[in-house]
Amino acid sequence: MKLIWLYFIRAYISAGLFFYFRRIKIYNVEHVEKSKPVLLLSNHQNALLDAxxxxVKSGRFSYFLTRAGVFNKPFVAKILKSFQMLPVYRIRDGWGKLSNNExxxxxxxxxxxxxxxxxxxxEGNHSLKRMVRPLSKGFTRIVFETLESFPNADLQLVPVGLNYAKAACFPDSASIYFGKPIAAKPYHLEDRNGAIVKLKSKIQFEIGQLTTDIAKNNYDSTMEALERLEVDFLNPxxxxxxxxxxxxxxTPQKVVNSGLLKQVFLALLKCVYVLPFLIWRFLVKPKIIEIEFISTFRFAVVITLAPLWLLCVLTILLLTLGWQVAVAYVMLSLCIALIAVKL
Known part of the structure; x- marks a missing residue:
């Protein structure tokens, strides 16, 4: 039953991502071994959308370590755990709760x-800045404790690079790069502190090859230059x-100029999904404090309120104008959504 639920959720989210993103490019997913234990270690830019x-794109049903704060409400916690999410406690959650991480x-x-x-x-937190921030040592603890408890485990570490064209915008494009798997056993040294430093350095370097990694000391000027050159951030x-x-x-990215036509279809999209759009625009978006959460909450509206709105309109049309008009309206609505997003 759990497997059926996971397949359903993955299919539903996959459909939502298809309608939300202009495109998502996937590279080297074959590096994610199907028959071995794997730790996927990714940069973190775009809140829940990263996960x-x-x-959806890794080819495996994964477990996710997630900040414990989102598990505070029992109902939400139950839902998240059904998605194979595990809470991780941080100092901000209180010193007394850190022991729960054991x-x-x-x-x-x-x-x-x-x-x-x-x-x-x-990285331990998210940021829209195009850089790989210093890694926390929490993942190394999982690596070494696994090897100590289960010496025969052939644990593979796969660095992942997530890239967005304009992460806070809609519609956006993304690319995900899976790096070559790294065997964990060679890093299991007697000198634990030395092993931690060596492993963190290796993973940080590999992630930095899979996503845009701009130095902190001249970040703003570098970003200005890259944006002026119109580089393709999907190609790190x-x-x-x-x-x-x-x-x-x-090399500047190739841009297909469909500006006016795209604006027309985006306007039609707002008209067709008028209630979800108004809820997003005036009730949800004004309450978002961190810009990193804009895409996450926008996507949440897309996969929850948009289908409900379409179902309500379908029901009304079925009862008043017949199934032909109802089906035609739904098909037209989906076509408008696809064209608006994919142009």
Whole structure:
């Protein structure tokens, strides 16, 4: 029953992402081994959307370590746990709760020993800035405790790079790069502190190759130059090469000019889904404090209120004008949504 639920959720979210993103490019997903325990270690830019894209595009049903604050309400906690999300406590949750992580890390080790896939965002927080922030050592603890408890576990570490064209905008495009798997055993040294430093450095470097990684000390000026050059942020290798060459080796992205037509269909989209749009525009969006959550909440509106609105309109049309008109309206609504997003 659990597997059926997970298949349903993945299919539903996949459909939602298809209607939300202009495109999502996937690279080297074959690096995610199907028969071995895997830790997917990803950069973290776009709040919950990062986890959803990995969940849908990695080819495995993964477990996710998630900040404990979102589990505060019992009903929400039950839903999140059905999605295979595990709470992780941080200092801001209170010193007394940090001990709860012992059980979570033990659970992770057992899951990995059984061949599971676990997703961790080792930066520890999210930010729209195009850089890989210093990694916390929490993931290394899971790695080494797993190897100590289960020495025969062939644990694989797969770095992941998530990239967005304009993360807070709609519609947006994304790319996800899966790096080559790294065997964890060679990093299991007697010198635990040295092993932690070595492993963190390796993973940070690998993630930095899979996403745009701009140095902190000249971030703003570098971003201004890259935006002026109109580089393709979905191609991090090219963008990083552009920065390393001091903006001499830069290729602008190919842009298809469909501005007026796109604006027309976006306007039609708002008219067709008028109630979900008004709820988003005037009730949900004004309450969002962190810009990193804009896309997450917008997507939540898309996959919840938009289908409900369409179902309500379908029911009204069925009862008043017949099934032919109702079906035609639904098909037209979906076509408008697709054209508005994909143009």
């Amino acid at each position: 959803l894209i990995i969940a 059980a979570i890390f033990e659970t992770c080790s057992k899951l990995l020993n059984n061949g599971a896939c676990i997703v961790i965002f080792p 290798k090219a963008v990083n090469a552009c920065v390393e060459s001091k903006f001499q080796d830069c």
